[in-house]
Amino acid sequence: MASQPLTIPPEIRSRLKRLRLRTRSDLGERGFGMHPSRNKGSGIEFAQYRAYEPGDEPRRIDWKLFARSDKFFVREAEEESPVSVWILIDASASMGQADRARPDHTRLDAAKLLALCIAELAQMQGDRFGWVSLGEDALGLAEPRGGRAQIDRLQLDFGRLQPGGSFPDAAVLAPLWERIGAHDLVLFLSDCFDERGIALIERLAKAGREVLCVQMLTTEERDFPFDGGYRFRDQESGEALIGDGAALRASFLTRFAAARAALGERLDAAGIRHCAYVLDERIDRPLQVFFGRGADAP
Structure with missing residues (x-):
């Protein structure tokens, strides 16, 4: 079932106009699209x-x-000359996770809206942009192009995109190495829970691509606000854990923070700029982190 058409709220659109997509090589010098x-x-x-x-x-x-x-x-x-911007969006089953307070707004919904904001920025600056959906053990790929027609196509494609399956393996990902050019900018939108996704962007960065990573998280992962007995189920493997929320909270938060810190160190070592986005935050926050005034490369 298709979701509602993607639209950028007016206040977000207004803030986007003050941003310039930039790569590490020209931070503080010139806007992306002016390379x-x-x-x-x-x-x-x-x-x-x-x-x-x-x-x-x-x-x-x-x-x-x-x-x-x-x-x-x-x-x-x-x-x-314009540069090609690639949006890699994780559409595996775990991206279907939402918070109980807002069950109709999943990680994938947020990632699709963030992708539209990225596309709007690229279009404003005259850059080409394309996207790859990574889910159901397959790729959905749109070659980079410019103009409003490409925005319309993104909205149509993402309106049909639903989470499912696992992250594609190396054989399915192989076409990306022929498509993503040496001077292209890659933005990876994912919960970053699958090793294959991290290995993908590490390989792209090692090959000289500029890679930015946004880890999409729920508020419940950040806060773990559970009391009483719960069955916690992995959406991709189906494995379940039954336990008391209050008793698990301290352990979960400690282990989750350690896992995020380890991921950050790994991405830093690969030269990948990264940030986390939580579902109750403003959708343009990652773009403010990467491209706002005072942004800097790690």
């Missing part, structure tokens, strides 16, 4: 002089240099 390419042309960033050739535009001649040398030279610049 200089290796092509020479008539862009903004000066690259070099070359001798005038018939057909060159007179406005590109450096007249001051002509006055000194009595020769015609034109200024070449590096063309500012």
